[in-house]
Amino acid sequence: MDNDTTLLLDLDGLAVVRVERLEDGTRRVHLVTADEHARACRQCGTFSSRIKGSAVTRPRDLPHGERGLELVWHRWYCTEPLCPRGSLTEHVRQVPARTRLTARLRSAAGQRVRDAGSTVVQAARDLRLSWPTVMNAFQDAGTQVVDAALEPVEVLGIDETRRGRAQWRQNPQTGRWEPVADRWHTGFVDAPGIQGLLGQVEGRAPSDVLAWLSTTELTWRRQVRYVAIDMSAGYRAAVRIGLPHATVVVDHFHVVQLANKMLSVVRRRTTATLRGRRGRTTDPEWKARRRLLRNRC
Template sequence: MHLVTTDPAARACPACGTFATRVKERIVTRPRDLSRGGSAVRIRWHKRRRPCRETACERASFTEQIAQTPARMHITERLRTACGQAVVDGGRTVVQTGRDLGPTWPVVMRATRAFAKQVLPETPPATEAIGIDETRRGRPVWKLDEDSGKWTLEADAWHIGFVDAIGGQGLFGQVEGRNATAVAAWPNAQPTWWSSRIRYVAIDLCATFRSAIRTALPHATVVVDAFLIVQLAQRHLADLRRRLTWKQHGRRARKGDAIYTVRKLLRRNAEDLTPEQHRTLTNELTVMGTYGKQILAGWKTKELLRDVLRLTYKHAHTAPALSAISAARYRFQAHCADHAFLPELTTLAETVDQWWDGIEAYVLTGITNAASEGNNRVIKLDARNAFGFRNRASQRLRSRSATTRRARREGVPD
């Protein structure tokens, strides 16, 4: 396709804006464009080089340019936009976009960055609750020290992600590094109007995150994800079960032992057990003797903790009252105190005490870090499609593109 432009603006000198009338020479450029009807279009653009007639202008001559193909661009704007859109909105990989639309990898990557800059807001959209979570970037790299013969950790890169915990607006940003300073850097970089609106921050049981929030978002309440508390209780219960099984038998549990019969029931929630299973659990452990009764006490501890967590509106269908929360907490604490000779339960009670404010905030608000988990799945999927990322900045860009895709399509209300 041979083209010339009739756009009058193409005659204007880019330096002074004077319209040129004469033609100095003719040149042919070959800008890439979108394909038409499935087949590639080869463009030959016959451009004119014109001298600038304004004597005060420094520019001696210039070639024609139009908005679709600015000077020195070998690709049309609409093709550039299509490339960026395919990666950022369409979730296509950079390599595949190049194959589908024509440009080389670096051109598609540049188009992706330009497109992302337009559609991903610099400042995250307003929200009242964010979630913080960490994902490992690639595998840790170990290096053998020849002299000492010891392996040392050379690279162990983590990305800390900040997500919208309640509004479904995806990932707001990511930082590298796991210490409190690195984590606090991101909220510190946001404008005051944005950070002042954050009321809750959902986190894992991670003291680093907690101290980062205290410095960067001192007015916000820390919320601990209940799922992690239950997970912790399950772990302590399993430790207790294993320790006491060894004490009883001097070996691991095996078929025929009472503890072997009920070990799976211990992991279940009280409300999910049939009356029959509940009887089996109690009877078998009672028959086992002292250690069995202690394991049963461990199970009861987990259930008392779950009673606290189940006071949320979502589970109880009524707004949780502070009195009910403290009563449930007291029952849990009293039970742990009665079994203070079991170190696993004492440790659990201590952890719950240390994180009590965050746990209570969870019960009152029902906010979880589930958004982080969901985003991590999307990020991992995106990384697999791309066969991993070499460049960390582009990984962060792609992660943000992937997790905000739905919100951008649906236009989540502010």
């Protein structure tokens, strides 16, 4: 039953019976199960050989062309007279049982948000899916990345990120307000590599950094040679405990930022000492304040 049309559709385990064009230009593709193992009844084990024409499923697939594509998958009868099932639900790798989407459509929806930088709303519009469907696909795709083992990292970057506002809750027993969500998160990145964000935890205390490091393998931690931080005493203390063999370095941005701040302090102090007042727009050091903070041109 396999033919060139089956190869063009490229759905493993399904064969194309016929293709018809509807009035609106949509192509309707009628499919049957090509994999004989998928035709076996789960209750009696009999292999079906007769299509149940009145029962069909319409799994949604990736868009093909401008007019769209509609799939119609015909189900089978169980030919065993003593089997009470009567009909069965075939399932193949691309179309699992009781699903309304092909596996490749669901995978494409999740990868658009995870890898292509698309929003959930935009991916739902492009693939003509609902927001919850795309969001669930994205969660599954994101879980694959989170659960994957980390590749070796030579330079580990640690920095803080502000995430909204802190949330507090009053303890009904003590009456004291306790923090529920910290506004600061700590991110761990592959500084010179291509892995990007490796992990993120709530809080920026040394214990938060050590908690994330404890989730990694010992062999992975031993391969970290340098740790780039932002001159935070808490991060430095955590690195000394969790990665005692690594060399702590300060990233380029914060070094330049600290030097620029000190240069501005010296400029203001010199102006106040020489002129006895704050700087004005007519002062040469005020006019050159931006040039002092620039790199060599």
